[in-house]
Amino acid sequence: xxxxxxxxxxxxxxxxxxxxxxxxxxxxxxxxxxxxxxxxxxxxxxxxxxxxxxxxxxxxxxxxxxxxxxxxxxxxxxxxxxxxxxxxxxxxxxxxxxxxxxxxxxxxxxxxxxxxxxxxxxxxxxxxxxxxxxxxxxxxxxxxxxxxxxxxxxxxxxxxxxxxxxxxxxxxxxxxxxxxxxxxxxxxxxxxxxxxxxxxxxxxxxxxxxxxxxxxxx
Amino acid sequence: xxxxxxxxxxxxxxxxxxxxxxxxxxxxxxxxxxxxxxxxxxxxxxxxxxxxxxxxxxxxxxxxxxxxxxxxxxxxxxxxxxxxxxxxxxxxxxxxxxxxxxxxxxxxxxxxxxxxxxxxxxxxxxxxxxxxxxxxxxxxxxxxxxxxxxxxxxxxxxxxxxxxxxxxxxxxxxxxxxxxxxxxxxxxxxxxxxxxxxxxxxxxxxxxxxx
Ligand SMILES: [Zn+2]
Numbered sequence: 453x454x455x456x457x458x459x460x461x462x463x464x465x466x467x468x469x470x471x472x473x474x475x476x477x478x479x480x481x482x483x484x485x486x487x488x489x490x491x492x493x494x495x496x497x498x499x500x501x502x503x504x505x506x507x508x509x510x511x512x513x514x515x516x517x518x519x520x521x522x523x524x525x526x527x528x529x530x531x532x533x534x535x536x537x538x539x540x541x542x543x544x545x546x547x548x549x550x551x552x553x554x555x556x557x558x559x560x561x562x563x564x565x566x567x568x569x570x571x572x573x574x575x576x577x578x579x580x581x582x583x584x585x586x587x588x589x590x591x592x593x594x595x596x597x598x599x600x601x602x603x604x605x606x607x608x609x610x611x612x613x614x615x616x617x618x619x620x621x622x623x624x625x626x627x628x629x630x631x632x633x634x635x636x637x638x639x640x641x642x643x644x645x646x647x648x649x650x651x652x653x654x655x656x657x658x659x660x661x662x663x664x665x666x667x668x669x670x
Numbered sequence: 671x672x673x674x675x676x677x678x679x680x681x682x683x684x685x686x687x688x689x690x691x692x693x694x695x696x697x698x699x700x701x702x703x704x705x706x707x708x709x710x711x712x713x714x715x716x717x718x719x720x721x722x723x724x725x726x727x728x729x730x731x732x733x734x735x736x737x738x739x740x741x742x743x744x745x746x747x748x749x750x751x752x753x754x755x756x757x758x759x760x761x762x763x764x765x766x767x768x769x770x771x772x773x774x775x776x777x778x779x780x781x782x783x784x785x786x787x788x789x790x791x792x793x794x795x796x797x798x799x800x801x802x803x804x805x806x807x808x809x810x811x812x813x814x815x816x817x818x819x820x821x822x823x824x825x826x827x828x829x830x831x832x833x834x835x836x837x838x839x840x841x842x843x844x845x846x847x848x849x850x851x852x853x854x855x856x857x858x859x860x861x862x863x864x865x866x867x868x869x870x871x872x873x874x875x876x877x878x879x880x881x
Contacts, residue, residue: 464854464855465849465850465852465853465854466849468842468849468852468855469842469847469848469849469852471783471843472783472842472843472844472845472847472852473783473786473787473791473795473843473845474842474847474848474849475849476793477793477794477795477796479849480795480796481796483796483798484796484797484798485796485798487798488798488799491868491871491872491875492868494798494801494867494871495864495865495867495868495871496860496864497798498771498772498863498864498867499860499861499863499864499867500860501772501776501779501780502772502773502776502820502821502824502860502863503824503828503839503843503855503858503860504776504779504780504783504843505772505773505775505776505777505778505779505821506775506776506821506824506825506828507738507779507828507839507843508731508734508735508738508775508778508779508782509734509775509825510825510828511734511737511738511741513733513734513737514733514734514736514737514740514746514749515733516732516733516736516750516753517750520728520732520750520753520754521725521729521732523754524728524732524754524757524758524761525721527754527755527758528758528761528762531758531762548798548799549798549799549800550796550797550798550799551796553796554796578794579792579793579794580793603849603850
């Protein structure tokens with residue numbers, strides 16, 4: 453099993469929204485991908501699921517249909533035989549299983565589109581208001597200087613980047629909010645691949661990146 | 671990849687013997703007075719696939735699941751439909767229930783939540799990679815009891831919270847708050863549960879590395 457010394461985890465509010473089932477799909481993808489690599493957040497999530505269990509146990513009962521049990525048994529008998537139980541573990545690539553399902557494979561399956569200066573991206577289809585995309589930043593290159601209107605979660609899958617806040621390596625998640633304006637720079641060495649989710653278009657500061665914004669499709 | 675065969679649902683009444691099919695499954699801790707009765711019932715069902723045990727689980731959980739769904743905004747019709755689907759999934763997936771990781775109510779909550787995202791919000795729910803819990807080293811009775819105790823403790827604390835705090839938590843789980851509106855859940859003993867699970871994960875990683 454992969455062992456990472458992660459420094460930057462998911463915020464509690466994001467984990468709670470994921471446990472409660474209200475987090476938009478794009479952010480949920482980042483949560484599932486991070487939790488696949490992070491036991492700390494996996495344990496936190498289990499404790500938040502337990503809150504859901506306690507609420508379920510405590511809720512005043514509703515009346516179910518008189519024949520509900522029989523109807524449920526009929527569903528069970530009519531269901532096709534369950535396939536053998538399969539654990540979805542340890543994708544062989546740098547993409548953990550939940551991400552690999554969206555891409556239908558590893559990095560070689562991504563349909564990258566150049567967005568200038570060697571930076572490439574691929575939008576992943578997600579329902580709801582938030583967008584998820586993969587970013588490819590060549591080693592040593594900078595992402596356009598930008599700030600955020602909404603929330604942005606950026607998780608590193610390969611390589612590392614640094615910005616005004618800190619250094620982020622594989623598994624780490626940077627949380628961008630309205631207050632954060634930053635210029636992530638990919639470290640020398642390995643090209644940097646990130647999974648990012650946003651629920652509002654980014655605001656770019658310089659003229660050139662602003663022109664580039666339509667290409668980002670965000 | 672690890673595969674474990676799932677027994678087909680069968681309606682014959684197998685009695686209430688706790689079959690240890692492959693000798694590796696956890697057994698109900700016999701000595702315990704404290705084990706949550708519904709977790710006990712679900713462990714028994716997991717091993718026996720007994721329709722009467724399932725009926726007991728159904729009688730307890732179905733009215734709560736339906737209430738939960740209606741409180742989350744589903745109509746009575748949709749809630750009934752989704753409740754039946756969720757309880758059918760309880761039968762089909764009982765094999766995967768691991769009492770060292772979650773109580774019966776927590777495990778069933780996760781099934782209901784996922785059905786709700788699917789049926790009501792019409793979104794996909796990306797799930798983390800699985801960990802083959804329980805298949806490497808079966809949980810001990812003690813581990814099962816700890817989870818059960820902590821769940822009971824959590825429920826008590828939830829009951830004793832000031833109304834405003836409890837309301838905030840309910841809103842987060844019944845879908846009335848966005849991630850922007852959710853604050854940290856304070857006043858609940860989540861740290862204890864988290865560190866228990868964290869220990870379990872460390873043990874599991876260690877076992878996996880050995881093999
Ligand atoms: Zn984490």
